[in-house]
Amino acid sequence: MTTSFTHDSRHLAESYERGSDLQFEGGKRLVERLGLEEGAPVLDIGCGTGRLTRWIGERLGSRGSVVGIDPLVERIRLARSHGGAVRFEVGQAEALDAFEDASFDAVCMSSVLHWVTDKAKALAEIRRVLRPGGRLGVTTIPHELSGAGTVARVLQPLLRRPPYAGHVDLSALGAGKRCTTADLVTLVLESRLELVELHVTQHASHHESGEAFLGFAEASSFGNLLRIVPEELRGALRADLVSGFDDLRGPDGVVVRGWGVLFVAKRT
Numbered sequence: 001m002t003t004s005f006t007h008d009s010r011h012l013a014e015s016y017e018r019g020s021d022l023q024f025e026g027g028k029r030l031v032e033r034l035g036l037e038e039g040a041p042v043l044d045i046g047c048g049t050g051r052l053t054r055w056i057g058e059r060l061g062s063r064g065s066v067v068g069i070d071p072l073v074e075r076i077r078l079a080r081s082h083g084g085a086v087r088f089e090v091g092q093a094e095a096l097d098a099f100e101d102a103s104f105d106a107v108c109m110s111s112v113l114h115w116v117t118d119k120a121k122a123l124a125e126i127r128r129v130l131r132p133g134g135r136l137g138v139t140t141i142p143h144e145l146s147g148a149g150t151v152a153r154v155l156q157p158l159l160r161r162p163p164y165a166g167h168v169d170l171s172a173l174g175a176g177k178r179c180t181t182a183d184l185v186t187l188v189l190e191s192r193l194e195l196v197e198l199h200v201t202q203h204a205s206h207h208e209s210g211e212a213f214l215g216f217a218e219a220s221s222f223g224n225l226l227r228i229v230p231e232e233l234r235g236a237l238r239a240d241l242v243s244g245f246d247d248l249r250g251p252d253g254v255v256v257r258g259w260g261v262l263f264v265a266k267r268t
């Protein structure tokens with residue numbers, strides 16, 4: 001199955017724009033490691049509603065050289081509605097034909113790579129559009145750590161019991177090969193990029209309620225989260241998840257922890 005881009009909506013795009021502080025802060029930390037100079041041309045792949053892309057543009061004093069692309073039309077529409085010098089286009093990591101060879105100093109992929117269906121093709125395209133010495137920065141979820149976070153600890157036991165057991169298709173949550181950290185390193189090296197650094201990261205987000213977290217998770221997965229079960233079970237799964245996350249509520253609200261990997265690679 002390939003990642004589906006047809007379940008997004010204006011409502012989900014707006015929720016993501018409002019609720020994506022976790023990705024925004026993680027994205028800023030990633031960009032800070034890319035050593036960018038003023039005016040540097042940067043491509044932000046999977047930019048969503050463009051919060052991080054606009055921040056990059058402000059930071060680099062964009063003269064129109066910062067570009068954000070995303071396959072989701074609603075998110076690009078919202079990104080463009082803010083105006084400014086940053087350019088936004090509908091597009092995918094696997095097909096960067098709109099961009100010339102060696103045209104960017106850096107490519108950024110914040111919380112995107114685990115969604116990309118053909119990761120080898122995407123990295124080959126990224127290498128092509130990076131100038132020699134240019135850097136790729138990625139934050140993603142490696143497969144071996146995907147079960148260690150709060151979401152998996154709530155979701156997995158639910159999916160093992162009726163009415164969901166035997167009716168679960170996790171491929172709706174990310175397509176193509178699920179990469180471990182070792183797979184990511186191999187992928188980078190096979191793409192003829194040099195790995196500069198790689199870190200395991202931990203993050204936590206705070207939400208008022210199970211309902212608030214679930215709204216964010218649906219926006220973050222552009223409508224794919226509940227598609228892991230057949231349509232007739234989605235209402236029940238949503239209610240079970242809301243109550244599962246509400247059970248975790250403490251003085252700091254619902255705290256959702258997770259693990260990721262941050263890496264920077266360079267075109268030699």
Ligand SMILES: C[S@@+](CC[C@H](N)C(=O)[O-])C[C@H]1O[C@@H](n2cnc3c(N)ncnc32)[C@H](O)[C@@H]1O
Nearest residue numbers: 023027046047048072092093110111112115116
């Ligand atoms: C969790 S959002 C991250 C958005 C933004 N980068 C941020 O840090 O807030 C994941 C984004 O990846 C995009 N995406 C998924 N598959 C993609 C692909 N093959 N190429 C480019 N973007 C993709 C989705 O459309 C979505 O907007």
